Amino acid sequence: MxxxxxxxxxxxxxxxxxxxxxxxxxxxxxxxxxxxxxxxxxxxxxxxxxxxxxxxxxxxxxxxxxxxxxxxxxxxxxxxxxxxxxxxxxxxxxxxxxxxxxxxxxxxxxxxxxxxxxxxxxxxxxxxxxxxxxxxxxxxxxxxxxxxxxxxxxxxxxxxxxxxxxxxxxxxxxxxxxxxxxxxxxxxxxxxxxxxxxxxxxxxxxxxxxxxxVGTHMAQAQLSGEPLRPMPTRRATWAVYDIFRDKHDDQIFVAAVSDGQWHDLCDEFDLRHLSGDPELETNQGRVDQRDRIHTQLQAALSRLDLAEIEEKCTRRGLPVAPVNTPADLTTDAHLVAxxxxxxxxxxxxxxxxxxxxxxxxxxxxxxxxxxxxxxxxxxxxxxxxxxxxxxxxxxxxxxxxxxxxxxxxx
Incomplete structure (x- = not known):
């Protein structure tokens, strides 16, 4: 044995x-x-x-x-x-x-x-x-x-x-x-x-x-009365909640799910003009203009590499994650430590x-x-x-x- x-x-x-x-x-x-x-x-x-x-x-x-x-x-x-x-x-x-x-x-x-x-x-x-x-x-x-x-x-x-x-x-x-x-x-x-x-x-x-x-989706369908959309095309809950690319075209997930996180995101990535835009003051306003926000955020992230994006987001308490494979987890610093x-x-x-x-x-x-x-x-x-x-x-x-x-x- x-x-x-x-x-x-x-x-x-x-x-x-x-x-x-x-x-x-x-x-x-x-x-x-x-x-x-x-x-x-x-x-x-x-x-x-x-x-x-x-x-x-x-x-x-x-x-x-x-x-x-x-x-x-x-x-x-x-x-x-x-x-x-x-x-x-x-x-x-x-x-x-x-x-x-x-x-x-x-x-x-x-x-x-x-x-x-x-x-x-x-x-x-x-x-x-x-x-x-x-x-x-x-x-x-x-x-x-x-x-x-x-x-x-x-x-x-x-x-x-x-x-x-x-x-x-x-x-x-x-x-x-x-x-x-x-x-x-x-x-x-x-x-x-x-x-x-x-x-x-x-x-x-x-x-x-x-x-x-799938219980949450079942409840959503009953409450909304609308056909469910698959997750890749779902109606957005937040404007920034998606996968972006760094300057090397590597993928990274970034999100901002509160008003405070939205302002921190804009401040950290030099998008203060968006933070001060009255049309983007509320979550719904930001969701309505999601495409405009994504275009400008992606342009900002394209100047940085994954490590820089991750460090900036982590410093401000923003949700962030590189897109890993299961094989990457065998050497993941957190899991190993x-x-x-x-x-x-x-x-x-x-x-x-x-x-x-x-x-x-x-x-x-x-x-x-x-x-x-x-x-x-x-x-x-x-x-x-x-x-x-x-x-x-x-x-x-x-x-x-x-x-x-x-x-x-x-």
Missing amino acids: RDQAESSTVDAQTLPLAGIRVIEFSHMVMGPSCGMILADLGAEVIKVEPRGAGDKTRYLPGSGSGLFPAFNRNKRSVQLDIAEAADRDVALSLIDSADVLLENFRVGKMESMGYGYDELAQRNPRLIYCSLKGFLAGPYGQRTALDEVVQMLGGLAYMTGPPGQPLRAGASVNDIMGGMFGVIGVLSALRVRERTGEGQVINSALFENNAFL SGALASTGLPSGDQVDVPLLPLTFGGRRLGLRSDVPRPGEHNIRYRDGPPDAAEQTEPIDSDTDVGESKTQSQ
Whole structure:
């Protein structure tokens, strides 16, 4: 086991979910992201993978190659063919010892294999069963869903792309958000269990997550009575709230969202004649003459480079940001200095820098405790060890059965 020494992070024994055991039957993004958050919070998360090569998500090419590294740190891996009788007793033993079961298989799959909530709750009444699907119960309940499916169905793609060109968001927003809502449900159910002693079923779904994301647009449409415009052509709320170019033609976002910021912007970039223009005194007046303002502001910014624009805006408290790529974030000064990235080891021997949870507890990060596991890295402890091995509930700091020494990746 490649466990990690921690630096400036919360002690494992004091993590919020220390002592909680989660059995994860999941793949792709929604389930693994939920499991990873629970693991980062201190739960012992045992990821159940098929025998052989393990979770197929490990081997996705192209844009899918980052999925497994991003969402499977701090977990244990055991390999079981849960549909086969030979592995059923081990699977049930793990579930009997668990506080939480997490799954994101297609509707009815777990039940067809004998792992539905009703059956498992008879064995383990305290079990919290978190089921992550494409849709909650309703007319769409049996449909197959992907993040793209619900973004199209739920209006997010319409709002993201230019008119007539619906565009998928640049990240798996519904999958990840679905995992987050799953965590919220699990934490709430754990609190209820403290009072009642009983578990329950928690459901989260992609489509409903998407509806939550576009809720402001839904409200706007009802209040205005007008057709919604995609974000690239939306009616402006502020005159300066857009992407501009510097003298090297590099892009930078600049905004002024209050009267004070408007005057500071004009003062900083030698546009005082605009600040004193009575037609531009109010926000609505500025919005009405947005094109005139943009032309003059762009001319001023074209004389400066990105660093100069960023320094001037930051000095005056104006919203500003260069247009970065995700690759730029691995060397971002703020993320690096604040300890927001974890250099995570992969079974291949590679290292990737991925974000930790955007939380601190008492000023300390929830850190990397173990790298992404190999397929079945913990089979000895949970599957092939003594009969009572799976019942062990105390936190595990190293897996000496595997015979590997600790390594330091940071």
